[in-house]
Amino acid sequence: MNILTELKARFRVVLDQLVDDPTDLLAMIRPAQDAKFGDYQANCAMPLAKQLGKAPRDIAADIVSKLNLADMCEPPEIAGPGFINLQLKNEWLLARLAHAVQDDRLDVPVVAQPKTYVIDYSSPNVAKPMHVGHIRSTVIGDALTRTLRFLGHRVISDNHIGDWGTQFGMIIYGYKHFVDRDAFEREPVAELSRLYRLVNTLVEYHNSRKRLPQLRQELGEREAAVIAQQNLPLPDDKAAAKKAKKAVGKLEEKVVQTKEAIKSTNAKLAAVESGPELLAMADSHEQIAAAVLEETAKLHAGDEENQRLWEEFLPKCREEIQKVYDRLDIEFDYEYGESYYHARLAQVVDDFEKRSLSRESEGAICVFLDGFKAPMIIRKKDGAFLYATSDLATIQFRMEQWKPDEILYVVDHRQSEHFDKLFAAAKLWGYTDLKVRHVSFGTVLGEDGKPFKTRAGVAVGLESLLDEAVDRAYAVVAGGDDAKGDGTELSEDECREIANAVGIGAIKYADLSHNRTSDYVFSYDKMLALTGNTATYMQYSYARVNGIFGRGKVDIQELRMAKRAIELAERAERALALELLRFADALADVAEDYRPNLLTTYLYDLSKSYAQFFEQCHVLKAQNETTRNSRLLLCDLTARTIKQGLNFLGINVVERM
């Protein structure tokens, strides 16, 4: 049962008599901030004071007198300005725990009104290897899928793979001009990836050459602007003088920006010019950028050769991506790539045109939306479609196919404006009942506080990231095992298996435990730490419970069925019990605003409660058989909750570590 939902239902009956809509007031019932105030607190009396023209403490007393809570709570107490403090009755807790022991769902109810969700996440480009930028979308989307599904919603996970864009034009061009046949035979994906990078480098080289003179000119103009501003006489007025100085600062900043742009442009030129072979390639492929676009256009137009190459490359690329998903233990219901929607794009634009929702501007078909300066372009002046077009087509398809109540896009925050426009356009198009939500997230930073890149300046590959985490986890696991002193307990195979669960778990957990909207600093040392809010700590808590069962030769299945009584004599026992029963609340919180970090916080609190219980309440050497059995059941519930909770995060537990 969901404790908060139950309490709110009880309060609603009373508050309905006082106000028209108690929704906001009910949101003010929450877990107590401090254990000394009880288990839960209701803060709704204070805001009612003005509205009802009565003292808040009197209102609180009035509410309390009308509440029907006797079965669930001790008599409520009114404190401070009008807080209503609630303490759950032990009998009530015991009844819930007894149910949880027998219940596969750990007493977590199914939602009253299931919805249909489409969740769009991960969405890598098949032509490029997956990199660090893909973890957050993949891991957050997967966690939301698992959690919402468990809560009883119908969830369709759809990996909107980039398999149709310019990157494929690059690969095709590269394959036609630069392929190394032997390498392609041996390792096709590695070779395609090399070709992608090569073509990309050459394209950037020529772009840079074109851009450099412009940048130099810009630099001259901006430096002149600084001097001009500096030469202006300083106004006598202090505020105006300050403003003038600030203007100089801003202009100087722009000079710095331009200088940096020149530096990175020069680096791109040097990358090619340092190698005679590369330079020769660049010289003989001067029109490469246009040629790549043409290869892409030919593919889209159904050119036989390009189509054949695409069909040959795509499965190989997808296989490679699948390897990463296998390692991450992530599955999708559907993986309709962008190419899947190609046939619909022209119709989408036609429909917008027919219904006068769009119009031509500077040769492009544009949808002008209220509140946006720039229009959303759905067809370029050269006739090609854009990702806005295919995103619209995707919405149309999903509505036809699944009729979702809500579509979630788990995509980084930089695309928020695109989604704002997309959602506005979808509404304009007639999807007024559909809820569309951009579940955005921040950037993964390196320890220097800047976006996580290799020394060469490219995003860190996802595979190598996983390798590194698992290697480090192996060192931790094997090291910890050796340190026990009584010889190595774990076999080599076990160590490897544990290291895999720990390493992959650490990466996922580090990501999910941060508020998704903020950037976070990626650190192997922190994520693999054995203490603190890490997957490793949670996995360790789980393994310790298992250790008790092993040492005590406990048949936990038998104990569950035997319906042994749980007792809450010790403070630590009661605290643990209450935490266990908050699982449903925590999951509801995750679903509320799609925030997996609320689940990691919960699991960490649970593990801490368990650690205290573990210190203070000896299980196997309990005073008597009844207490021993009670505590074993509390251990069992803890282990099951941790396992289930980590499972929602896509993280596995290990029986020993």
Next chain:
RNA sequence: GCGCCCAUAGCUCAGUUGGAUAGAGCAACGGACUUCUAAUCCGUAGGUCGUAGGUUCGAAUCCUACUGGGCGUGCCA
């Protein structure tokens, strides 16, 4: 220029949508092992919640201005 986001302990981060004395972990310091896994636990210290105003019974949270940072900004995705 315009738009969006952010600023909390030395460091990395929470903060349940306006509630009681702002919390964790790391690092620092002090304690607890003939152990149920010490791979742990307990304690101490650490804060002008970027600055200045405002809203009200009550603000890290809402509003305004400022400072500093990130991102986006008409034909990439």
